[in-house]
Structures are given as C-alpha cells and as structure tokens.
Amino acid sequence: MLVSSKKILDKANKGHYAVGAFNTNNLEITQAIIEAAIDLKAPVIIQTSEGAISYAGLEFLLAINKVASQAKVPVAIHLDHGKDLKLIKKCIDAGYTSVMYDGSSLPFAKNVSNTKKVVAWAHKKGVSVEAEIGALAGKEDFVSVSAKEASFTDPDQALDFVKKTKCDVLAIAIGTAHGALKFKGACHLDFKRLKQIKTKVKMPLVLHGASGVPGELVQMANKYGAKLGDTKGVPDSQIRQAILGGINKINTDTDLRIAFTAALRKTLKDNPAEFDPRKILGPAKELMKKVIMQRIRVFGAVNKG
C-alpha cells in the first residue's frame, strides 16, 4: 500500500531497523524492488532522482511505481536529491508520498528557507520531507581527512535545522560517498558523531552513498568485459553499526547498477543468438532482486511490512 515515508520510518525508528530506499529509472528495476519487498514482507522506499525523471519522464515513472505500490507491503514513492523547487512541487502534486529537498551545498540560511518552503507544500498533502545537512564526498572528491570532516554534519547545527524547518527525516554526512569508489583506505564512518546527532534530533536519519559494492558483482561484470576500475563500498558490518546508531533509511543505487550491468553482460556473452529483450533483461532483474533482498536482510527489515 502506498504510504508516506514518515509512516514507514517513524516505525523503523521505534523498532531500531532501517528501510531500504532503492533508486529506479525503469520497469525492471521497479519490479526487482517490489518483488524483493513482497518476498520478504518488508516496507520499502522506491526512489527516483531528478536524472531518472528526465530519463524516463515523471508520469511514466510514477505510473509504474504506483502500480508497484499496490502490493501488500508499505511502499513510499520518493524523490531523491530534489534540488529544483519547481520539480519538487510537481512531484508533490503528482502523487509522490515523499520528497527530498537537498540544499546541503547552499549556505545554512538558504537551506533552511528553501526546506521550509518544501515542508509547507508537502505537509499540506501529507507528503513527507527529507532534508540534508552536511555534505557527502562526490565521486572523485577525495580530499584530506580534516577537510572532509569539516563537511560532516554538525550535531548542534542539525538540531537547529530540524527545529527551524520541521522536516520529517534528516540525511546526514558521517563519511560515506556517492558512486562506486567510496573510500581510498579502509571505511571508517564517524559513529561518535552519529550518536551525538541522534541524541539531539531523535528523528529518522538517512545514510546516503551506502552501497556495499560487493566484490563478486564487480568481478562478474569485469569478467564479461566491464572495466569498473577501483571500487569500494560500505561493508555490511558498518551498515549494521550505523543502524544501531540510529540510521533508519539506507539509500542504494550503485549496487543495483553493478548487478544490472554484470547480469546483462553475462547474458549477452553466453547467449549471442538471443534477441528477445525479455530474455536479455530478465536475468538482470533477477540479480538486482537478489541484491535488494540481501540488503533488506542486513537492514533488519524482514517481516516489518
């Protein structure tokens, strides 16, 4: 059933587990997400970025996600990293049940005022708002540790931010990064900071850039011709520790992209005579589903739907 992400995440906050938020931009990915959630009786968040919307079209993407949300598990349809206020308003009016406003790169006061605007539009329609404070490292954005930590979420500023904006869910920066190469050395998330933030704000917290980037998927893709280069994700042990520290929504995009690519390359290589799109994309969907199920198990969300 279609619900707001606040409803799913407040429950996860009380129950000390995390809900998976998976990015989609086509039919097969949405099917993989919803089939995994149904099989595990888990709540799930189906999210689309602004890039996904420009690729597939808002109405088309929303239509397939709405069909998926008719399943017997709680499903939220969420806009990931909304930066364009007009598009955010459009998503709220079109039927998304959750939106993120990402003003994390703006000065604090501007992030506050824009987030407040989005909260006013969204709450009128029962739509939840995720906002972000602190900055994640980008793809090739490796800076010195001290400079990196300077962009991590400040606990006092986070409290001030949620009091001023009345957002429902907060994305924080504690050391993860977007993309397939998240760390040059070992992965060390700032759990001390996470605890300080959670103690102050108490609301559901979101971990972005949290894909595991499993070695066997990368090897499979590379074996069949991909050149994915250096990759490194967040190990499951760190994910579990982050959930213990108060993370309730975990975003995953990269792992699905790698699974899709690996399975697609294998299928095409192994079946050169095949030209039926269903036979070519089916295995890619199945592998993404397997990855999503593994993630949901690590998040502790099995049977919480």
Ligand SMILES: [Zn+2]
């Ligand atoms: Zn993100």
